[in-house]
Amino acid sequence: MKELVIIIRPEKLETVKEILNNRQCGGMTISSVMGCGTQRGTTEQTVNVIKGFKTTINLLPKIRVEMVVKDEMVEDIITDIREKVVTGNVGDGKIFIRPMDDSVRIRTGERGDKAL
Ligand SMILES: Nc1ncnc2c1ncn2[C@@H]1O[C@H](COP(=O)(O)OP(=O)(O)OP(=O)(O)O)[C@@H](O)[C@H]1O
Ligand SMILES: [Mg+2]
DSSP: OEEEEEEEOGGGHHHHHHHHHHTTOSOOEEEEEEEOOTTTTOSSOOOEEETTEEESOOOEEEEEEEEEEOGGGHHHHHHHHHHHHOOSSTTOOEEEEEEOOOOBOTTTOOBGGGGO
C-alpha cells in the first residue's frame, strides 16, 4: 500500500475527485491548506507580513488530498492526475508518495489492503 499526498489548486478539486471516483479508490481525505513551492508563492519577491514578521514567502491556498491505495494503482492515478490537472503554469501542485504499513477497518477488523 502507498499513501498519495496530492497538493492541487483549489479549482482542481472536482477534477481530482472525479479521477479518484473513476479509479474506485476506497476513500480520500481532503483538507484546505496554505503552501508555497519553489517560487515561494509569488513570481515577484513581494514583501509580505506573516505574524508580524517581514518575509518574502507568500502562502497560497491549496487543497491537500490524502489517499491510501494498492501499490498497483499508484501509476494509473499519477497518469490521470498529470493529464487532467496540469495547466502548465507554475503552482500546478505535487504528488508525494509514501509507504503505508497497514490499515484497519474499525467496523470489521479487516487489515491491510482489504481495509481500504
Ligand atoms: N517540497 C515541498 N514540500 C512540501 N510541500 C510542497 C513542496 N513543494 C510544493 N509543495 C506544496 O505544493 C504546492 C504547489 O507547489 P508548486 O506546484 O508551486 O511546486 P513547485 O516546485 O514550485 O513547481 P512549479 O515550478 O510548477 O510551480 C505548494 O503550495 C505546497 O503546498
Ligand atoms: Mg511553484
